[in-house]
Amino acid sequence: MRIAKAVITAAGRNQRTLPLQTLRDRDGTEKAVLGILVEEALSAGVEEVAVVVVPGDEDPYTAAIASVIGEHGARVTFIPQARPLGYGHAVYCARDFVGTDPFLHLVGDHLYVSREERTCARQLVSVAVAESCAVSAVQATRETLLPYFGTVGGRRVASRKDLYMVETVVEKPTPTEAELSLIVPGLRAGHYLCFFGMHVLTSAVMEILSEQVADADSNGERSVTLSEALNVLAGREKYLALEERAQRFDVGVRYGLLTAQLALALSGVDREEVLARLVELLASRSMGYDHSPAAGS
Numbered sequence: 001m002r003i004a005k006a007v008i009t010a011a012g013r014n015q016r017t018l019p020l021q022t023l024r025d026r027d028g029t030e031k032a033v034l035g036i037l038v039e040e041a042l043s044a045g046v047e048e049v050a051v052v053v054v055p056g057d058e059d060p061y062t063a064a065i066a067s068v069i070g071e072h073g074a075r076v077t078f079i080p081q082a083r084p085l086g087y088g089h090a091v092y093c094a095r096d097f098v099g100t101d102p103f104l105h106l107v108g109d110h111l112y113v114s115r116e117e118r119t120c121a122r123q124l125v126s127v128a129v130a131e132s133c134a135v136s137a138v139q140a141t142r143e144t145l146l147p148y149f150g151t152v153g154g155r156r157v158a159s160r161k162d163l164y165m166v167e168t169v170v171e172k173p174t175p176t177e178a179e180l181s182l183i184v185p186g187l188r189a190g191h192y193l194c195f196f197g198m199h200v201l202t203s204a205v206m207e208i209l210s211e212q213v214a215d216a217d218s219n220g221e222r223s224v225t226l227s228e229a230l231n232v233l234a235g236r237e238k239y240l241a242l243e244e245r246a247q248r249f250d251v252g253v254r255y256g257l258l259t260a261q262l263a264l265a266l267s268g269v270d271r272e273e274v275l276a277r278l279v280e281l282l283a284s285r286s287m288g289y290d291h292s293p294a295a296g297s
Contacts, residue, residue, distance in 0.1 A: 001132040003104055003125045003200060005097065006041035006049045009090040010034060010061070010108030011081040015252050016054050019108040020064050023261040026268030032064035033251055037106055038076060044121035046104055048075050050097040052090045055080040085216060086223030092209040100203045102128070110197035111260045113247045113267055120198060120246045127163070128200035133238040136166070136230065137196035139248065140187055143175045148250075149194035150227035152241050153182035154234075162243040164193065166234045171227035195227075196244050208232045 010019045019034035031039075034051065041049050053061055058078040065076065081093045091105060104125060112120040120137065128135040138152055153168040168181050178192050187193070208229040216222050233239050249260035265274040 001102055001129050003045065003102055003128060004047045005101055006044075006046040006104040006106065007091060007094040007098065008034070008037055008041070008049065008051045008106050008108050009087065010057075011052045011054050011084070011090045011093075012087075012109070013054060013084055015109050016057060018252050020060060021251060021257055023257065024265060024268075024270070026264050028269050033111060034061060034108060035065040036111060037108065038065055040112060040119055040121045041104055041106060042075075043119040044104060044125040046121075046125075048077065048097075050077045050079050050094045051108070052079045052081050052093050055082060085213070086225055088209055088224035088226040088229055089213060089216075091226055092206060092213055092224070095206045095210070098203060098206060102134070102200060102202045105199045105201055107197045109250060109252045111249045111251060111264070112196075112198065113249070113263045115246055120196070120244060123244070123246075124198055124200055124242055127240070127242050131238070131240055133240060134202045134205070134233060135200045135240045135242050137198040137244045138164070138193040138241045139196050139244050140191045141194035143178060143190045143192060145194070146175060146178055146192065147172050150225075150230070151178060151182050151192050151194045153184060153193075154241065155184070156186055157240070162245075164241040164243070166230075166239045166241050169227050169231035169234060171225050193241055193243065196246075196248050197250075198244075199230075202233075202237070204237055205229055205233055208236075 021033050022030055025031045025036055038049055051061060061078060077097060079093050079097060081090050104121060114120050124135060124137050141149060150169060150171045151173050152166050154164045154166045157163040157165055164184065170177060170182060173182060182192050184193055212224050212229060216224055247263055249256060249263060251257045251260050
């Protein structure tokens with residue numbers, strides 16, 4: 001199994017500008033969120049990247065990642081999602097790009113900070129190649145956050161503490177639903193395995209999404225979810241979940257971009273400088289000082 005393609009979804013109508021937001025990456029360079037995600041994919045050995053966008057967004061997105069990919073610009077393709085039929089449909093829009101190949105998938109409004117030298121995408125791809133099957137990255141998440149994530153249920157793979165055989169997938173379950181069908185032995189009470197925003201998927205997912213899109217068309221337009229397709233996938237073929245020890249940051253939530261920026265800075269080359277500034281800021285606040293420009297006016 002070889003993973004040479006990646007699909008990044010960035011077509012959410014209410015979040016279309018998020019991948020264009022800029023911050024300082026761990027190397028101290030200013031980059032767009034989308035640029036960092038493209039680099040994440042390339043770090044895993046991916047050779048071609050497709051970005052699913054709202055029609056008309058191709059030019060600003062191209063400009064946003066130009067400085068990141070440089071001479072590798074031909075490796076990135078933009079695919080418009082003509083109809084806003086949901087997240088699953090956005091992934092399905094890349095069906096011709098993917099063909100029959102397995103592919104890495106990332107969402108366009110999340111950033112990932114690994115706790116080891118290998119990136120999160122590289123860790124995930126390594127497991128998918130070794131196991132020769134679809135693998136979703138997950139993270140143990142407290143039940144109060146279930147409304148924000150797709151969640152998996154299953155059982156731990158023998159001899160592995162971080163790998164699970166997926167049996168059920170539910171999109172944004174209620175705590176009651178999670179307690180009935182998504183409890184995974186070995187997790188802390190009140191915690192569930194929620195999607196990390198990164199997957200390696202097989203072409204079977206595209207076949208399932210095709211069925212769901214056709215059903216949506218015949219029954220009137222409705223949102224097509226990736227979680228629903230993955231739930232079907234779990235019943236058709238081997239499908240695993242890898243528990244990530246890294247951090248994920250949704251830049252679309254309140255202070256999400258700020259939190260992601262701090263995480264990147266504190267794990268990068270400017271760590272000491274940023275720490276010193278944070279300590280100075282906290283010290284001045286605790287002592288009641290105000291060094292803002294307005295304070296001296």
